[in-house]
Amino acid sequence: xxxxxxxxxxxxxxxxxxxxxxxxxxxxxxxxxxxxxxxxxxxxxxxxxxxxxxxxxxxxxxxxxxxxxxxxxxxxxxxxxxxxxxxxxxxxxxxxxxxxxxxxxxxxxxxxxxxxxxxxxxxxxxxxxxxxxxxxxxxxxxxxxxxxxxxxxxxxxxxxxxxxxxxxxxxxxxxxxxxxxxxxxxxxxxxxxxxxxxxxxxxxxxxxxxxxxxxxxxxxxxxxxxxxxxxxxxxxxxxxxxxxxxxxxxxxxxxxxxxxxxxxxxxxxxxxxxxxxxxxxxxxxxxxxxxxxxxxxxxxxxxxxxxxxxxxxxxxx
Ligand code: UFG
Numbered sequence: 298x299x300x301x302x303x304x305x306x307x308x309x310x311x312x313x314x315x316x317x318x319x320x321x322x323x324x325x326x327x328x329x330x331x332x333x334x335x336x337x338x339x340x341x342x343x344x345x346x347x348x349x350x351x352x353x354x355x356x357x358x359x360x361x362x363x364x365x366x367x368x369x370x371x372x373x374x375x376x377x378x379x380x381x382x383x384x385x386x387x388x389x390x391x392x393x394x395x396x397x398x399x400x401x402x403x404x405x406x407x408x409x410x411x412x413x414x415x416x417x418x419x420x421x422x423x424x425x426x427x428x429x430x431x432x433x434x435x436x437x438x439x440x441x442x443x444x445x446x447x448x449x450x451x452x453x454x455x456x457x458x459x460x461x462x463x464x465x466x467x468x469x470x471x472x473x474x475x476x477x478x479x480x481x482x483x484x485x486x487x488x489x490x491x492x493x494x495x496x497x498x499x500x501x502x503x504x505x506x507x508x509x510x511x512x513x514x515x516x517x518x519x520x521x522x523x524x525x526x527x528x529x530x531x532x533x534x535x536x537x538x539x540x541x542x543x544x545x546x547x548x549x550x551x552x553x554x555x556x557x558x559x560x561x562x563x564x565x566x567x568x569x570x571x572x573x574x575x576x577x578x579x580x581x582x583x584x585x586x587x588x589x590x591x592x593x594x595x596x597x598x599x600x601x602x603x604x605x606x607x608x609x610x611x612x613x614x
Contacts, residue, residue, distance in 0.1 A: 299323040300532075301362040301404075303349065303395065304369030305342075306333030308466075308479045309410070313366060313525045314342065315472045320529065327358035328369060334480060339472075349391030355398040364406035364535075366528055367395060370439075373485060374414065374578060377436035388439035389446075396450050407447065408531050411460040411542070413517075413583055415441040422550075423517075423586035426462070426542045434578055448540045457535035461527060464546030464585045468520035468605035469612035476612035487516070487553060488609050491560045494568050502553050504575035513553035515582040517546035520600035520608070530594040546585030547598045556602065563606045 300317055304310040305326030310333065314324055318339060325343040328335075338344045347354025349369055359365075370388045371377065377384045392409075399407065414437030415430045432438045444460045451458050467488045470477045479489055487500075494500035505512040527545050534541075551559070561568045590596045600608075 298363045299325060299361050301325045301327060301358055301365045303327045303358075303365065303367045304333065304410075306330055306335055306337050307368060308477070308481070309521055309524065310368040311337035311477050312470045312521050313368065313528060314339065315470060315477060316522070316525045317529070318342070325358055325362055327354060332481070337477060339474065349394050350386070352394065352398060355394060356402065359398055359402040359404055362402070362404050364408070364532060365395065365399060365404060366408045366532065367392065368410045370410070372436065374434045374436045375485065377434055377439070378578070381435040384435045384439045389442050392443045392446060396446065396456075399456070400454055405456045405537065406532070406535050407456055407458040408528055408535075409443065409447060409458065409460045411444050411462045412437060412440045413462050413464045413544070413546070413585065415444065415462060418580045419583065422582050423548060423584045424544065425586045426544055426589055433580075444542065451538055451540035455538040457537045458540040459531040459535060460540065460542045461531060462542060462544045462585075463524065464517040464519055464544070464583060466521050466524055467518045468522065468600060468608040470522050471608075471611070478612035479609065487556055488518070488560065488606060489613075491557055491568055492564065492606070492610050492613060494570065496569050499569035499571045500557070501573035502557075502570050503573055503579060505572045507575070507581045509552055509581055511552050511554045514579055515550040515552050515584065517548065517550055517584045518556070518602055518605055519546050519598055520605050523598040523600055527590055527594060527596045530596050534594060541593070543590040543594065544585040544587055545590060546587055547601070548585060548587045550582060550584040551602050556606070559602045560606045560610070563603065563610050
């Protein structure tokens with residue numbers, strides 16, 4: 298079975314490529330490398346350095362393909378507020394183009410990287426897939442627009458699809474070629490920033506007056522290897538004409554200070570931090586209800602926060 302992995306040179310996409318290859322899948326990658334890194338592409342992969350915005354690149358990438366895992370897209374909340382048109386073009390138009398070209402190429406299976414950002418500020422935690430979707434930033438709005446597009450595509454063209462709503466992805470995979478580390482420039486995510494904190498440049502804790510036990514925001518972290526395991530299970534469970542939505546997290550919440558404590562344990566010293574003002578747009582608490590993925594996909598995360606920080610730390614050395 299040949300899978301087209303869009304965004305296959307990014308942090309999550311490259312991890313997927315490695316795991317899929319190890320399980321015997323054949324791989325094509327379409328990636329413009331605007332945020333990914335071509336040096337992650339393993340031997341034996343059909344790599345098209347191209348764009349979702351060019352029909353010719355998409356047509357070429359879909360040759361001989363049985364299913365698509367669609368990771369490609371812009372994924373920074375802050376950037377999406379500054380450049381909403383860029384997110385509309387790359388995420389929404391790019392996904393529209395992909396669906397059109399899949400139809401023309403006769404490819405009917407799709408697994409899509411959606412986001413917890415589609416829910417916005419939750420009314421209840423843990424968050425169910427049936428919760429209201431009120432994204433609070435353009436990034437989340439584009440992911441929600443794509444989810445709706447896929448639902449329509451399943452109804453009208455009978456594609457078999459799953460949208461996976463990621464909560465906070467962390468950790469790293471040690472492949473035969475070494476660690477597939479998270480490499481974002483600039484890095485905005487908590488765990489990499491905590492692990493790079495120094496006395497001179499301590500990691501900022503964005504708000505210590507949130508309505509939580511220790512005053513810092515609570516998030517649901519899931520290891521990237523567990524996340525990809527869920528993609529493969531979702532891929533294998535696709536049904537024609539059906540678009541399923543699954544939350545992917547751990548079902549547990551960790552405060553920013555709890556993450557710093559776990560990282561300090563992994564690093565072997567107290568990681569320096571500095572209390573800072575709240576970051577605009579942050580909800581206080583995001584925790585996934587993952588029972589749908591557990592029961593319907595027979596999936597469960599197996600790597601906790603200690604493994605995530607230890608693997609991220611190892612991937613940086
Ligand atoms: N944080 C800090 N200091 C930092 C970085 C983050 O205190 O240097 C805090 C944030 O305020 C937040 C928590 O750590 O409370 C986690 O922040 P991240 O930036 O690591 O992750 P987010 O929860 O903001 O965003 C993640 C994904 C998004 C996705 C969102 C879904 O990165 O793509 O979850 O809710 F949209």
